[in-house]
Amino acid sequence: xxxxxxxxxxxxxxxxxxxxxxxxxxxxxxxxxxxxxxxxxxxxxxxxxxxxxxxxxxxxxxxxxxxxxxxxxxxxxxxxxxxxxxxxxxxxxxxxxxxxxxxxxxxxxxxxxxxxxxxxxxxxxxxxxxxxxxxxxxxxxxxxxxxxxxxxxxxxxxxxxxxxxxxxxxxxxxxxxxxxxxxxxxxxxxxxxxxxxxxxxxxxxxxxxxxxxxxxxxxxxxxxxxxxxxxxxxxxxxxxxxxxxxxxxxxxxxxxxxxxxxxxxxxxxxxxxxxxxxxxxxxxxxxxxxxxxxxxxxxxxxxxxxxxxxxxxxxxxxxxxxxxxxxxxxxxxxxxxxxxxxxxxxxxxxxxxxxxxxxxxxxxxxx
Ligand code: SF4
Numbered sequence: 001x002x003x004x005x006x007x008x009x010x011x012x013x014x015x016x017x018x019x020x021x022x023x024x025x026x027x028x029x030x031x032x033x034x035x036x037x038x039x040x041x042x043x044x045x046x047x048x049x050x051x052x053x054x055x056x057x058x059x060x061x062x063x064x065x066x067x068x069x070x071x072x073x074x075x076x077x078x079x080x081x082x083x084x085x086x087x088x089x090x091x092x093x094x095x096x097x098x099x100x101x102x103x104x105x106x107x108x109x110x111x112x113x114x115x116x117x118x119x120x121x122x123x124x125x126x127x128x129x130x131x132x133x134x135x136x137x138x139x140x141x142x143x144x145x146x147x148x149x150x151x152x153x154x155x156x157x158x159x160x161x162x163x164x165x166x167x168x169x170x171x172x173x174x175x176x177x178x179x180x181x182x183x184x185x186x187x188x189x190x191x192x193x194x195x196x197x198x199x200x201x202x203x204x205x206x207x208x209x210x211x212x213x214x215x216x217x218x219x220x221x222x223x224x225x226x227x228x229x230x231x232x233x234x235x236x237x238x239x240x241x242x243x244x245x246x247x248x249x250x251x252x253x254x255x256x257x258x259x260x261x262x263x264x265x266x267x268x269x270x271x272x273x274x275x276x277x278x279x280x281x282x283x284x285x286x287x288x289x290x291x292x293x294x295x296x297x298x299x300x301x302x303x304x305x306x307x308x309x310x311x312x313x314x315x316x317x318x319x320x321x322x323x324x325x326x327x328x329x330x331x332x333x334x335x336x337x338x339x340x341x342x343x344x345x346x347x348x349x350x351x352x353x354x355x356x357x358x359x360x361x362x363x364x365x366x367x
Contacts, residue, residue, distance in 0.1 A: 012096050015072045016045060017143035020185035021192065033063050039191055045073065046192035049150060076101075076147040081155060088338030091151055092350065095120075095144060099137055101170055102348045103148040105156065106337050112156065113164040116148045117348070118180055119171025124205055126238050128227070128270060130342070130349035131170040133306035139176040145183040149193065165195060167202040168223065170348050174207035174214060181217045188218050201266065205240050206249045215258040222259065223266040223297075224249070228276050229284040237276070246288070254291050264293040272301045272309040277316050282323035289329070296324065299334045304342065306349065 019027065024038035037059055044056040051073040053064050076093040079100065083089050089105040104115040122129070123136035148169075153162055165187060167173040173180045184200060187193045202214060203223035215222065226246075228234035234241040241249075259265055267289065271277050285296065298321060300311035312320070317333070324331045342349065 012075075012141075013072045014070065015075050015141065015143035016041060016067070017073065017075065017146045017186070018141055018179075018182070020182050021189050022185070023182070031066070037063060041067070042186075042189070042191050046146075046150075046186070046189075049153070072143075074147065075141065075143040076151060078151050078155075082341040084338040084341045086337055088341070089152075089155060090338060090341050091148070091155065093148060093151060095140075100350045101140065101144070101148075102350060103152055103169060104338060104348070105152045107157070107160070111163040112160055113166060114149060114152045114162055115166045115169045116145055117169035117171055118145060118167055118173040118176045122171045123175065124172050124238070124240050126205065126225070126240075128237055128272060128301065128307045128309050130304045130306045134170075134349055139179060140171070142179045142182040142186070145179060146186050149187065162193075162195070164199045165201070166223070167200075172205055172207060173202050174204045174210035177210050177213060181214070184217050184220060188220075198263075203266075203268065205238050206244050207240070208244045208249060208252045211252060212256065212258075215256065219258070219263060221263060221266060222253075223268055224253065225270075226267045227270050229281045229288060233276055237270075237272075250288060250292065259293060261293045264295055267294055267296045268299060269296060270299045270301055271312055271317060271320060273312040273316070275309060277312040277320055279319055279323045282320045283327060285324060286327035286329050295330045295332065297332050297334050298324075302339055304349070 016024065021038060021042045024042065025035040028038045029035050040059055041056060044050040050056060053068040053073060056064060076095055078091055079094045080092040081089055082092075087107045091103045091105070093101050093103060095101070099120040101117040101120055103117060106113045106115065117140065119139050120137035121134040122131045125132045149162065149165065156162065167180060180202065184202075187195045187200060188197050197218040197220045200218070201221040201223050203225060204211065205225045211222065214220075225238060226234075227237045228246070231241060231245045234246055253259055253265055269276070289296070298317070300317060301309050303310055311317075321331055321333055
């Protein structure tokens with residue numbers, strides 16, 4: 001690769017997908033272009049999936065060439081796709097600087113959910129998580145978050161639509177709140193992806209100061225990675241707990257007016273053998289979570305080489321969930337999806353085992 005090419009790939013120009021429509025309208029106005037031209041561009045980008053500015057034919061040619069001279073329109077390329085035996089697809093995506101991230105598409109009978117990443121790696125080092133073991137490289141841009149959605153839509157079966165979006169991939173979304181907030185505005189914009197906010201879920205390990213600002217963006221759902229019932233255990237599993245311990249986390253959620261019966265919190269509880277799977281843990285949960293409208297998702301640990309934990313036996317899982325039901329809790333035991341391709345919860349680490357379906361973009365790792 002020539003030095004020129006290397007430089008072109010290392011320098012990132014502003015990207016049209018970094019801006020919500022409102023922000024784009026302001027940019028267009030500054031340049032003396034009618035604000036509705038920004039709406040037209042957004043429609044081309046997100047409704048029609050046209051990235052070539054020349055193809056945006058209802059926009060005047062001089063505006064198109066000015067846009068093309070200043071802005072990029074694509075930020076990620078698909079490097080590889082892998083398909084699980086259960087239909088789950090994992091996309092390995094390459095950014096302009098060679099960074100690699102993953103997005104996971106989970107088809108179900110009545111819905112299609114996409115799990116997107118928000119950071120390259122993650123700084124929070126949760127001890128059960130493969131992404132945490134990677135360390136942290138950088139935050140993703142809004143355009144890179146939005147591009148995960150567009151790239152996933154391109155590999156979906158014809159006649160199917162994306163119904164749900166979860167920010168549960170690589171990274172802690174609330175440590176990248178500005179980019180995540182702008183992405184939510186684009187995803188829920190009627191002239192862009194038009195996803196209903198209630199179909200969007202953002203997961204956090206508990207970055208408490210950012211919870212209220214996130215919930216102000218749109219009436220989305222919040223998921224909280226709880227994983228333990230005592231600070232002693234949670235300090236090990238989720239080191240952020242040392243800064244924001246369980247009682248403070250739950251008090252913040254209890255006091256948050258935008259969490260209610262129509263918008264409950266989804267607590268995530270990864271069940272690990274001998275760590276957090278006792279009947280005593282299950283009995284503590286209803287008391288801990290009382291006063292917080294919520295649902296509890298219990299997820300048996302998805303094993304991977306970077307963590308010393310295993311899923312409990314079926315009997316232990318049943319005992320745990322039965323004790324929760326006895327305590328009056330609403331519980332979902334989450335099915336494993338994409339475990340064979342390391343696409344399950346906590347497994348995203350740019351590892352590539354098993355059969356790989358190469359895409360047509362296989363040689364293009366950067367744009
Ligand atoms: S569980 Fe989430 S917050 Fe914790 S290390 Fe993994 S990606 Fe980061």
